[in-house]
Amino acid sequence: MLTIKAQKRLGGFIRHSWLMLSVFAILFPFLWIALSGFKREIDIAMSRISFAPVWSNYEELLFSKSSTYLTNFLNSVIVSFSATVLCVGIATLAAHSLRRHKWPIFAVSAILIFSMIFNMTPAMTLVGAWHSLFVKVGINNTLFALILVNVVLLLPMALWLMMTFMRDVPEELEEAAAIDGCTPAEIFRKIVLPLVVPGMMATSVIVFVFSWNEFQAALTLTTKATQTVPVAIAKFAQEYEVKHGAMAAAATLSTIPAVMLMLVATRYIVSGLTNGAIK
Amino acid sequence: MKDNQQLWRWTSLAPLLLFFGALALLPVANILYMSFHTVQWAEGVSTWTPVGLENYERLPKDAFFSIGVWNTIVFSVTSVAIQMVLGFLLALAVVRIKWGSTFYKTIFILPILIPGIVIGAIWKLMLDFDFGVLNQINIWLGLQPLDWTGSVKLAMPAIIIVDVWHWTPFVFLLMLAGLQGLPEDVFEAAKVDGTGPFRELFKITLPLMLPTILVTLMFRIILAFKVFDEIFLLTGGGPGTATEVIAFSIFRTFFFENRVGLGSAMSFAVIFAVALLVVISLAAQRYAQSKG
Numbered sequence: 001m002l003t004i005k006a007q008k009r010l011g012g013f014i015r016h017s018w019l020m021l022s023v024f025a026i027l028f029p030f031l032w033i034a035l036s037g038f039k040r041e042i043d044i045a046m047s048r049i050s051f052a053p054v055w056s057n058y059e060e061l062l063f064s065k066s067s068t069y070l071t072n073f074l075n076s077v078i079v080s081f082s083a084t085v086l087c088v089g090i091a092t093l094a095a096h097s098l099r100r101h102k103w104p105i106f107a108v109s110a111i112l113i114f115s116m117i118f119n120m121t122p123a124m125t126l127v128g129a130w131h132s133l134f135v136k137v138g139i140n141n142t143l144f145a146l147i148l149v150n151v152v153l154l155l156p157m158a159l160w161l162m163m164t165f166m167r168d169v170p171e172e173l174e175e176a177a178a179i180d181g182c183t184p185a186e187i188f189r190k191i192v193l194p195l196v197v198p199g200m201m202a203t204s205v206i207v208f209v210f211s212w213n214e215f216q217a218a219l220t221l222t223t224k225a226t227q228t229v230p231v232a233i234a235k236f237a238q239e240y241e242v243k244h245g246a247m248a249a250a251a252t253l254s255t256i257p258a259v260m261l262m263l264v265a266t267r268y269i270v271s272g273l274t275n276g277a278i279k
Numbered sequence: 280m281k282d283n284q285q286l287w288r289w290t291s292l293a294p295l296l297l298f299f300g301a302l303a304l305l306p307v308a309n310i311l312y313m314s315f316h317t318v319q320w321a322e323g324v325s326t327w328t329p330v331g332l333e334n335y336e337r338l339p340k341d342a343f344f345s346i347g348v349w350n351t352i353v354f355s356v357t358s359v360a361i362q363m364v365l366g367f368l369l370a371l372a373v374v375r376i377k378w379g380s381t382f383y384k385t386i387f388i389l390p391i392l393i394p395g396i397v398i399g400a401i402w403k404l405m406l407d408f409d410f411g412v413l414n415q416i417n418i419w420l421g422l423q424p425l426d427w428t429g430s431v432k433l434a435m436p437a438i439i440i441v442d443v444w445h446w447t448p449f450v451f452l453l454m455l456a457g458l459q460g461l462p463e464d465v466f467e468a469a470k471v472d473g474t475g476p477f478r479e480l481f482k483i484t485l486p487l488m489l490p491t492i493l494v495t496l497m498f499r500i501i502l503a504f505k506v507f508d509e510i511f512l513l514t515g516g517g518p519g520t521a522t523e524v525i526a527f528s529i530f531r532t533f534f535f536e537n538r539v540g541l542g543s544a545m546s547f548a549v550i551f552a553v554a555l556l557v558v559i560s561l562a563a564q565r566y567a568q569s570k571g
Contacts, residue, residue, distance in 0.1 A: 015372040016379070022369060023386050025444070030389070032412060033401045047410035094295035101288040111295075113557065118303050120553045122505040122526040125546035128313070128533050129306030152302040155295065184287035213394035215508045216526065220534065230396040230508070237403060237512050244404060251400040258392035266385050273391070273449065274456035 030255075037249035044244045057249035068224060069250060072232040076254075078143055079218075079228060080211040083150035087211075088204050090151070091158035095166045096192055100174065101184075112159075119156035123149075123216040131221060141223045149217045154207045161206070164275050165199025166192075202272035205265050212257055229254045307550060313543035334544035344545055346520045347528035354435065354524060355503035358442040362499060363492070365443065366450025371484075373451075374458045384455070387448040395445070399512030402441045403428075406513070428514050434521040441509050446502065450495055457491030458484075497560075504553075525549055 036044055038053040061069045098108050130149055134140035169192055177187045215230040222231060233254060236247035261269065314334050316327045338344055369387070373380050390398070405412050406427040414424035427437040465487070469479050485492075507526040510516060516523040516531070529549070532542035 012376060015376050019369065019372050019376070019379075019383050023383065026386060026390060026448070029401045029405055029444070033397075033404055036404055044404070045410055047412070047415050090294040090298065093291040097288060097291035101284075101291070103288075103292075111299075113561065114299065114303075117550070117554045117557050118299070120501045120504065120557065121550050122507065122529070124507060124526040124529045124533075125549050126303075126306045126310065127530075128539060128542055128546065129309040130302070132309065133302075133306065148298075148302060152298045155298060159295065184284050188287075188291070209392050213392075213396075215394065215396050215511075216530075219511075220530070230394045233394075233396050233400055234512055237400060242403075247400050248404065251397040254397055255393055258389070262385060262388055262392060266381075266388060269388055269392070270384065270452060270456075273452050 033248045034252050036244065037252045039245055039248075041243070041245050044248075057245040058253075061246055061249050061253070068227075069229075069232060069253075071225070072227055072229050073253070075143060075222075075226060076212060076228040076230075079146050079150060080208050080257075082147045083154065083211045084204050084208045086147070087151045087154050087158050087207050088162075088200055091155060091162045091203065092166075092193075092196065092200060093188075094159055095162035096188060099163065099166045100171070112163075115156035115159055119160075123153055123214075124220075127217060127220045130217070134221070141221070141226055143226050146218060146221055146226065146228070149221065150211045150214055153214065153217065154210055157210070158203050158207050161203045161272060161275060162196070162199065165196050165203070168199075169195045198268075198271075199275075201265075202268040202275065205261055205268045206272035209258060209261065209269075307547075310543045310546050310550070313539055314547050316540050318539040330540065334540045335548070337541060338544060338548060341528075341541070341545075343520060343523055343528040343531060344525075347523045347525045350435070350520075350522065351504060351506070351524045354439060354442070354506065354522075355500055358439045358446075359496065359499045359503050361439070361443050362447045362450045363496065365447045366495075367454050367488075367492075369447070369451040370454035370458050371480075373455055384452070387451055389448070390445050391449050391452075393445075395508030396512055398441060398445050399509040402437075402444075402509070403513055406437055429518055431518055431521045434514050434518060438510055438513065438522050441513065442503070442506065445509070446499060450499060453491060453495040453498070454488070457488050457495075460491075461487050 037057050038055070039048070039051050040054055040056065043051040061067050097103070098111065130145075131140065134142075134145045139145045173191050173195075174187050177191050178184075182190065213230065214228075215234070218228045218231050219234065222228065227235075229250070233247060233250045236243050236250060315329055315331060317330050317334075319326045319328070373383050406414075408414060408424060408426050408429060411427070413427065417424050425433060427433050461484070465483060466479070469483055474483070505526060506524055507530070510522050510524060510527060514522045516527045525545075529542055529545050532538050532545060536542075
């Protein structure tokens with residue numbers, strides 16, 4: 001029989017081993033692709049573990065005339081940033097309106113059920129319709145069109161999250177402000193907004209990440225000039241002769257925002273990912 | 280005062296309604312309309328011929344669509360089941376350790392934040408027949424190298440492995456939040472009564488976690504249902520139709536085969552099935568609540 005103390009130690013050892021194994025399983029593929037970005041094509045093809053690191057993949061990606069990667073990166077930044085601001089703004093307003101402005105219950109349910117159905121539908125189902133709509137309006141293949149699509153794709157998630165964060169705002173404060181003669185717009189700006197800022201941050205981080213990663217709409221609604229980073233990476237892999245080194249370098253660079261967010265905003269990411277689900 | 284309130288009430292909701300109306304409802308209506316036509320392009324001009332239900336009658340016979348539906352179900356059920364078990368075990372381990380939980384959480388978030396396409400690129404390097412790490416390990420162990428993404432038998436398991444790697448951390452995070460929210464006194468009482476660890480897991484932890492488990496399951500199935508990016512990069516739906524999923528069938532019909540009518544019918548069928556699923560599960564939830 002083991003003593004209780006020894007049992008506890010053994011349990012801790014087993015748990016940490018299992019967790020460290022998972023950490024390895026998660027980090028190893030990342031390290032492997034990061035390393036591959038510094039390999040020559042021949043080093044990759046020979047699967048060499050030791051190799052002389054070269055910058056050629058990055059140089060070609062960033063500075064060669066035929067590469068559009070910097071433009072793609074800029075496109076991704078513009079699209080994700082604008083989509084996040086618009087999406088979270090719209091969702092915050094709507095969440096407050098749906099919670100506090102006494103809409104009939106059937107209207108609120110209808111909006112929430114519709115947004116749930118829309119969220120479950122693969123983006124691919126609507127791409128054809130978006131394309132013909134944008135052609136008609138004359139904004140097809142523009143970043144603006146892609147921003148609009150990103151906003152609508154991520155609205156259900158943002159709305160869902162902001163509805164849960166909005167619930168934590170004490171209603172009495174708003175009522176007191178109304179009695180003091182604040183207009184509804186003032187109540188929203190001066191009372192509600194400051195209280196939901198943490199919730200908006202969490203939602204923004206999640207929306208930004210999903211928008212940065214979005215591929216189905218970006219693949220089908222952009223041309224070479226307006227394509228985003230994921231589309232560019234996919235093109236490296238789709239060419240007749242796969243450029244593994246360039247693909248690895250492009251993929252590694254594309255994870256910069258995610259890694260930065262992971263380091264500075266873990267708290268917001270966790271609250272954004274779990275809040276909508278658990279509360 | 281009253282007018283002011285009405286005005287703000289509407290202006291705060293209007294942007295949402297505008298976006299949903301113009302970019303979600305209108306496209307669905309458009310898809311429905313297109314699904315009753317065949318569209319032909321000649322010199323940049325499209326001719327629409329109404330064909331009634333012909334496109335829908337073709338769906339069950341379409342070589343890709345029915346396989347796509349079946350593969351999507353197989354893929355979603357298998358990979359989500361594995362993720363639920365692994366994610367729960369990880370959360371259980373993290374909730375019971377004394378130090379390092381922030382470290383583990385930070386690392387585990389990483390795959391969730393990475394673009395699906397990058398996940399595809401990472402595993403394209405790992406799974407390559409000639410130089411992929413997995414096959415190098417196989418050779419090192421004295422085994423035959425496996426054609427992960429190129430053989431009919433292995434392609435789907437390979438995609439499932441990639442998806443498990445990608446999304447288990449998400450299940451872990453939700454499960455951990457659930458476990459941390461459980462009432463502690465129940466566990467203390469169980470300890471006082473001398474309940475064994477397995478009995479505690481099956482009789483206390485799992486029943487208490489049921490709401491979290493169900494919500495996590497729903498979130499994961501939604502995302503699994505939409506899978507596209509990794510498959511696009513790793514197998515392109517192949518070899519043959521081994522990894523053909525719904526999103527890919529629609530993509531192929533619209534953009535490779537240019538059959539807008541048939542593609543629209545596929546799209547609308549999927550949207551309709553999803554809507555039905557949502558309404559039924561909400562009704563079931565309501566029924567269960569009224570009974571309980």
